[in-house]
Amino acid sequence: MQSYEERLTAPASWWTAALAAGLFCGLTALPFGTLATLGALITGGALATVAVSAYGSARIRVVAGSLVAGDARIPVTALGEARPLDRAEAVAWRTHRADPRAFMLLRSYVPTALRVEVTDPEDPTPYLYLSTRNPEKLAAALAAVRS
Structure with a gap:
């Protein structure tokens, strides 16, 4: 794992x-x-x-079957596709494409991000937007925990 x-x-x-x-x-x-x-x-x-x-003390962790992003703790089973965002896509998803219901761990000084779908039907949050310097590694860690 x-x-x-x-x-x-x-x-x-x-x-x-x-x-x-x-x-x-x-x-x-x-x-x-x-x-x-x-x-x-x-x-x-x-x-x-x-x-x-x-x-500047926000942390993102994948541990014990959960994604911990800032104060939020989400079980990996409630998450869907994780899509790494480059600089241009990250700007689009935190501005004109953003959904006000989304959970955003946004840090303006981090140019890249990860967008993770929320698949739990009882959760009104459509996706998570996580500013991260390593979106590919975070996506791989989520995929490894799911499998």
Whole structure:
């Protein structure tokens, strides 16, 4: 049985933006003195870092007969065809072709994705859209667990 695990981490530019947010908070507090500036710098930087880290901590795993994507856990038996999407197809499926009922683990900094049909008749979700850097490997792991 093949397993799969991926963590969708934020790019380096987002960490630079978090640092810039901390500096901006410090500069904003500059007229209030050194202690306020230091407090705003640390607090603003920490909050921005936590936000980037939380957004960038999404994980996708295939484990124990289930697909775990972010907070969602879906049994592989409820899933149908898994279709890897290249950059152009991924953009189309997260914009004009998107269904508002779909489950989307979307990260704008990941150009490729996997679209997985949901076959459970009681689930109103038509498909899963999963941003992934390795859509072929994820599709293969799902196929291996199903067979």
